[in-house]
Amino acid sequence: MKETKNAAAVETASKKDGAKAMDAKLKTRKLRTAVGAVVFVGMAAGLIAGVSMGTLSGFGWDTFSLLCPLGALGTMIATKTMIPRAVVSLLLIAALVLVFGRAFCSWLCPTMLIDRVRDFFRSPKKRRELAEKKNSQIKAVSQQEIEGLKAAKAGHACGACGKCQPVKHGKVDSRHAVLGGALLSTAIFGFPVFCLVCPVGLSFATVLVIWRAFAHGDATIGLILIPAMLVIELVVLRKWCSNFCPLSALMNLVGRFSRTFVPVINDEKCLETARATSCSKCAEACEADINIRHPEFGLRTMADCTRCRNCVDVCPTKAITMPIFVGKKAGKTVVEIPEPVMDDDLRPSLD
């Protein structure tokens, strides 16, 4: 019973200042925001000043280009020709994703910056509410898992309670359907259809259209329409990156084979496995909707890990690392329930 009390104490504490405490711990997130902002501002400034380096849709100088993989596919399907620079870009990006997974999403993509801006403008109350909601869900999962395992030990099947249903992870999800739709439309109508509405392109287009309005008096409805499209995609459509983005779908296809820099939990240190205490801070912090502690309960799987390091940063016992190479697929560790050995000073620190 002692651990239940402990867990309850942890929970109340985390409800009080969980959101703030977690934000303070996300050191890499600050770095990522800075990296993303520097790259975006640099490229946007280049666009304005006419420095040839391209945008994230087509980065490069002179004749060198690193094309967006979806643009590369789209343009080749639409023109029905092999385009050398597109093929080279596809191969290069596949290699990068194989090594770094969807790192683009959490380190460079402008939607990540837009998200940060949204966070910034949320009232502290709203932020706390959101954090608490997520916290209570993840908590429910982790408590059920721990209880379930104990029950299993005692001869009961897990899932008898069944409050939290595991998510069935198919080989493909809704994003792949969007990707298929985009490529189908491109094949039928013969132009890279998705490029019209791509949030990455629209982010740069927003800067450009605003700057042109000021510098050249170029008034156009685009001034309203371009940002409006971004708002529809990133705010109205819920969870763009996990549910809609066809680029994320493409990266997922390659990312599932990645064995490098994948976060792994050391079960001997993890509070849940070593102390049978509900924690799952890592799952709460994950921006890619992965539950790294209980993978079958997360919306997405490790194939979508963006190497954001949130989980590494928040883990109270520093149980998560991102080794250069992981032999087998991470996240398959078996939760063993040891005898509870919870001391007060081993409780997860929440500051």
Add this chain to the structure above:
Amino acid sequence: MILEEEESMAEEKKEGAAATSADVAEAKRTPGGGITRRGLFIGVGSTAVLLGLGGLRYAGHNPINRPPGGTDEAHLVSGCIRCERCYEACPRQAIVPAKIEDGLLGMRSPMLDFNTGNYCDFCYEENGGVPLCVQVCPTEALELPADYTVGNPETGETGDIIIGTAEIDPRTCLAYRLTGCRDCYDACNYGAIELKDEGGANPIPYVVEDKCNGCGACQAVCLSLSSGSIKSSERAIVVRPIQG
């Protein structure tokens, strides 16, 4: 984002619960081989939207002047991913992203705008006659034949890359009002503008279409709209895109 997560998870939970109560075997099956019902809904909805956007191909857009190598309109629209590299590369800032007013299909694709006072010299001065926009375009949406000559301002040759053809509107051209304006004539490097009554009191310019390559220098200098008395949406001399 977090709230949204909550909602989507809640939905999935609901689905799972409903399935279990209906039939245990049923719960193992998710519609669309692993895609949840919500996922299927997103996929079908988005595909419909993307197919609708694709239909813009038939809506087309207003004819606009394209950079060198982009005058095959169908090819340009097929290839361009709107990366704006050509926009950045143009040393004369003649390229601008096309506006939505000219049609949604062409939005943010490259367009030459001569009303800003800039024109295209086929990068003769800056890159020895190799258009930089074509050079940087990663998708070959801007593409030139292996063999070509560009307009040469030194010899006055027109070259064989034609962007469009200049057209003078006598109703708005200042010279037709006997002001003696001949700015476009002075601007043309390829002898494509000649004067009626040259040397007379009121020379009037006209375009020799065979010599014009659509560089836009004439439109870039045309003063008709700044004279104040002329009400028109266009300058008196404008380059019309060649019909590809």
